[in-house]
Amino acid sequence: MELGAELDPRNVLAALVAVVSRRSLQEKIQVSGQVAMELDLTADPTFAELSARVHALVGERFTVRVDGMELTATDSGTALGSEAGDDPGRIAGQVRRALADGLHEPSRRISVLELASDTDRALVAAFEGSGTAPAPARCVHDLVDERARRTPDAPAVGTGAEEITYGQLVDRADQLAARLAHAGAGPGHVVGVLGERSPETIISLLAVLKAGAAYLALAPEWPDARLAALLGDASVEVVLAPGEFAGRIPGGLTVVPVDTSAEVRGAGPGPLPAGLTPGHLAYVSYTSGSTGEPKGVCVPHAAVSRLVSSPDWTVFGPTDVFLQVSPVSFDASVLEIWAPLCNGGRVVLLPPGRVDVDRMGEVIRTAGVTHLWLTAGLFHQMVDHQLGRLGGVRHLFAGGDVVSPQAVARLLAAHPGMSFTNGYGPTENTTFTACATFRDPPPPGPVPIGRPISGTRVKVLDAEGKTVPPGVVGELHAAGAGLALGYLGRPAATADRFVPDPDGASPGARLYRTGDLVRWRSDGMLDFCGRADSQVKINGYRVEPDEIATVLAAHPEIRSAAVVDEPGSGSGKQLVGYVVPVRSSSDAPPPGDLRGWLRDRLPEYLVPARIVTLAELPLTLNGKVARDALPQARTAARSVPNDYVAPRLPVERLLCRLWSETLNIEKIGIDDDFFELGGHSLIAADLLARLQNEYGIEIPARMLYLSPTVGELAELEELAPLRARLG
Known part of the structure; x- marks a missing residue:
C-alpha cells in the first residue's frame, strides 16, 4: 500500500x-x-x-x-x-x-x-456494549423467595447425603435471619460467614441477605491471623460459624452458631427489615492488594442480579444443576450459588476439603451436574484426567487465567452439543465482564475472552484515556450494572481504580480500571494480553505478589523480599519468593520456616512454592526490584523442616525422582510431605497421571492426601506391581 x-x-x-x-x-x-x-x-x-x-x-x-x-x-x-x-x-x-x-x-x-480514526471509533463503539441490565434489578433474596413460592418442594441444595428444598431453604434462612437481627445485624452491617461447602453455609449466606446485611465469606483453611485481619478491616461485629469453628473467632465479636435444626429454629421468624433495595450491599469479597493490604470489594444486589437474571450469553433455568466447587470466599461462588437458586435450579456441593479431580468427576456423574465453573488450571486437569465424566455437562465455564485452545478443542470434540464459555472478569465487576462461548472447537490461536455480557459496557483505552482501534493493545475499563460500589473503607483506592466515565448515561457514572491489557479483534471479540501491573493469576486466584513480599519482609530476620511468578508444573504458574536476610545468607531462616511464617498469616494459595535466599535483590536504575534479573533456577532446595532421609528401596528412588521432576525440587526425602513441599491438587493430578501413563499404576488422588510422603505412598497396595517389577 x-x-x-x-x-x-x-x-x-x-x-x-x-x-x-x-x-x-x-x-x-x-x-x-x-x-x-x-x-x-x-x-x-x-x-x-x-x-x-x-x-x-x-x-x-x-x-x-x-x-x-x-x-x-x-x-x-x-x-x-x-x-x-x-x-x-x-x-x-x-x-x-x-x-x-x-x-x-x-x-x-x-x-x-x-x-484511531473516526471509523475505528464508530466500529469500537458498536463492540462496547450498553451497560444496561437485561432485567430490572432485584435483591438476591427476593429472587430466591420468588422461586420458593413457585416450587417450594423442588430440590435447592444437596450433598448426596442431604437434600433441602426451596421451601426448607427459605424457611431456615428466615429463622437464622431473625437470630442475626436479634444479634444486631442489619442494613449497613457486614456479617462474617465462616464455613466449608455445606447446606448450612448456603443457608447462612441467604440469611445474611434477608437480614439486610452483607456477607463476608471466610475460608476455614485460612490462618487465624488472616481471619482476624479481615474481620477487623470490615468492622464485623457478628459472625455465623458452626460449632467446630466458633473458637477461631476473635474475642469481642458475637458468634451466632449455624444450627438450623428444628430444635433451635424456634416458633417462627421475627420481623425482617423493610425497604431494602438492589443498591444495598450484598457481599464483601477481599482481593489481594498491591500495597500489601487486601482490599474489600463491595458488591451490591443489583450487580448479582445483572449476572444471573436473563443474561444474553447463556440461559439459566429450573433444570440446571450447578456444582459448587469454589470456596465461598472466591467470587466464582457467586455464579455457582446464585445463578441456580435465583432461577429455580439446584446446587450440588462438592464435599469439603481439598479439590481432587477423581472425586469431582464422580460427583459430576452421580449428581447429574449440568453446569460447571472451573478455574483454568482445574479445567485443564479435568480435560486431561476426567474427560469422560463431563459428558452430562451442558455448559462448562472456565476462567481465572488463560485457557488452552487444545483443551477446549478436546472437550468439545469429545462431547458434541456442549457449550463452553471462556469467562473473564475481575471481582470488581461481579464474576464475569466478557464471555466467549463455543459449541464447536475454536479456530487456532489463543482463546478470546469474548464480548461484554449483558449489563456491561467496556472500553479499551490508552494511557491518556483515548480509544484504541482494533488490533492495538490498551487497558480494559468496565462499566455498567455489574460494577462494585468500591473498596470498603478505602476512598483513595476506590477513587484510583473507579474513575469518572465521560460517556456514562447518568451523573456520577464510573469506569473500573481493570489493569488488564486487551485488544479488540475485528469481529468484536477481545483478546487478553496480560497485566499492566505485577498482578498475576495462580490456580485461578488473583494474586498481588507485593502483598506476599510485604508479609515476608515483616519477618524479623528478613531485610527485604520480592515475589514473582514463573512457570510451574504443567501449564500452570507458581510463586517464588526471594529474601535478603538481616545478617548473612548463612544465617537466613530456612525456607520451610519462612513458608510456615506465611501460612500463619496468608491463605495457602499465597504461599510461594519455593523461597530463595539472596545476598541482595537486583535493582533497576530507578531503585525498583529488577524482577527480570532474579535467578530462576528450574529446581529449588527442599523447604521442609524435617531431616532429609534418602530413599533406600527402588520404588522409593523412583517416586523421589518423579516428585523431584514434578515439583521442580532438587532432592526429595522419603519423609517429606508432598503438600509442605509446595504441592497442590493440580500438581498432584500431574504426578498421578505420570504414574498411570508411564508405569500403569492408578492411584486415586485421595490416597496421596492420606499418604503424602514417599515412604507412605511406596507401601500402598496399589504400588505392589511396581514394587515387584523394580525388585
Whole structure:
C-alpha cells in the first residue's frame, strides 16, 4: 500500500515501529533487511526521540521488515506491505495517524500516539456494549423467595447425603435471619460467614441477605491471623460459624452458631427489615492488594442480579444443576450459588476439603451436574484426567487465567452439543465482564475472552484515556450494572481504580480500571494480553505478589523480599519468593520456616512454592526490584523442616525422582510431605497421571492426601506391581 512520496520514509519507519510496539506489546523491536537493528522502546521515548534514532541509523532509500510488515522507500515513494497475512490497509492507516500525531506534537510519547480514526471509533463503539441490565434489578433474596413460592418442594441444595428444598431453604434462612437481627445485624452491617461447602453455609449466606446485611465469606483453611485481619478491616461485629469453628473467632465479636435444626429454629421468624433495595450491599469479597493490604470489594444486589437474571450469553433455568466447587470466599461462588437458586435450579456441593479431580468427576456423574465453573488450571486437569465424566455437562465455564485452545478443542470434540464459555472478569465487576462461548472447537490461536455480557459496557483505552482501534493493545475499563460500589473503607483506592466515565448515561457514572491489557479483534471479540501491573493469576486466584513480599519482609530476620511468578508444573504458574536476610545468607531462616511464617498469616494459595535466599535483590536504575534479573533456577532446595532421609528401596528412588521432576525440587526425602513441599491438587493430578501413563499404576488422588510422603505412598497396595517389577 502506497503511503505517498512526500513523506520522509525514516519518519514513516519510526511510526511503523511505534505501531508494531503498540499492537504487540514488544519493547524491543527488530528491524531486518537492508538495515538490521534493534530499537529499544523500554523507556517509552517521544516520537522525536525515536525518529532521531532512526535517522541516525537509516538512509533515505531502503527495504526493511518489521514484525511481518515490509516497508520499502524508493525515489517514487514509500510503500507498506504484509508478509504475515495482516491487514496492511488497517496498519497503514494506523501508521499514518501515528505519523501525523508525532509530527504535529513531537514530544508525545509513542505509547499515546493517536492511532484511531473516526471509523475505528464508530466500529469500537458498536463492540462496547450498553451497560444496561437485561432485567430490572432485584435483591438476591427476593429472587430466591420468588422461586420458593413457585416450587417450594423442588430440590435447592444437596450433598448426596442431604437434600433441602426451596421451601426448607427459605424457611431456615428466615429463622437464622431473625437470630442475626436479634444479634444486631442489619442494613449497613457486614456479617462474617465462616464455613466449608455445606447446606448450612448456603443457608447462612441467604440469611445474611434477608437480614439486610452483607456477607463476608471466610475460608476455614485460612490462618487465624488472616481471619482476624479481615474481620477487623470490615468492622464485623457478628459472625455465623458452626460449632467446630466458633473458637477461631476473635474475642469481642458475637458468634451466632449455624444450627438450623428444628430444635433451635424456634416458633417462627421475627420481623425482617423493610425497604431494602438492589443498591444495598450484598457481599464483601477481599482481593489481594498491591500495597500489601487486601482490599474489600463491595458488591451490591443489583450487580448479582445483572449476572444471573436473563443474561444474553447463556440461559439459566429450573433444570440446571450447578456444582459448587469454589470456596465461598472466591467470587466464582457467586455464579455457582446464585445463578441456580435465583432461577429455580439446584446446587450440588462438592464435599469439603481439598479439590481432587477423581472425586469431582464422580460427583459430576452421580449428581447429574449440568453446569460447571472451573478455574483454568482445574479445567485443564479435568480435560486431561476426567474427560469422560463431563459428558452430562451442558455448559462448562472456565476462567481465572488463560485457557488452552487444545483443551477446549478436546472437550468439545469429545462431547458434541456442549457449550463452553471462556469467562473473564475481575471481582470488581461481579464474576464475569466478557464471555466467549463455543459449541464447536475454536479456530487456532489463543482463546478470546469474548464480548461484554449483558449489563456491561467496556472500553479499551490508552494511557491518556483515548480509544484504541482494533488490533492495538490498551487497558480494559468496565462499566455498567455489574460494577462494585468500591473498596470498603478505602476512598483513595476506590477513587484510583473507579474513575469518572465521560460517556456514562447518568451523573456520577464510573469506569473500573481493570489493569488488564486487551485488544479488540475485528469481529468484536477481545483478546487478553496480560497485566499492566505485577498482578498475576495462580490456580485461578488473583494474586498481588507485593502483598506476599510485604508479609515476608515483616519477618524479623528478613531485610527485604520480592515475589514473582514463573512457570510451574504443567501449564500452570507458581510463586517464588526471594529474601535478603538481616545478617548473612548463612544465617537466613530456612525456607520451610519462612513458608510456615506465611501460612500463619496468608491463605495457602499465597504461599510461594519455593523461597530463595539472596545476598541482595537486583535493582533497576530507578531503585525498583529488577524482577527480570532474579535467578530462576528450574529446581529449588527442599523447604521442609524435617531431616532429609534418602530413599533406600527402588520404588522409593523412583517416586523421589518423579516428585523431584514434578515439583521442580532438587532432592526429595522419603519423609517429606508432598503438600509442605509446595504441592497442590493440580500438581498432584500431574504426578498421578505420570504414574498411570508411564508405569500403569492408578492411584486415586485421595490416597496421596492420606499418604503424602514417599515412604507412605511406596507401601500402598496399589504400588505392589511396581514394587515387584523394580525388585
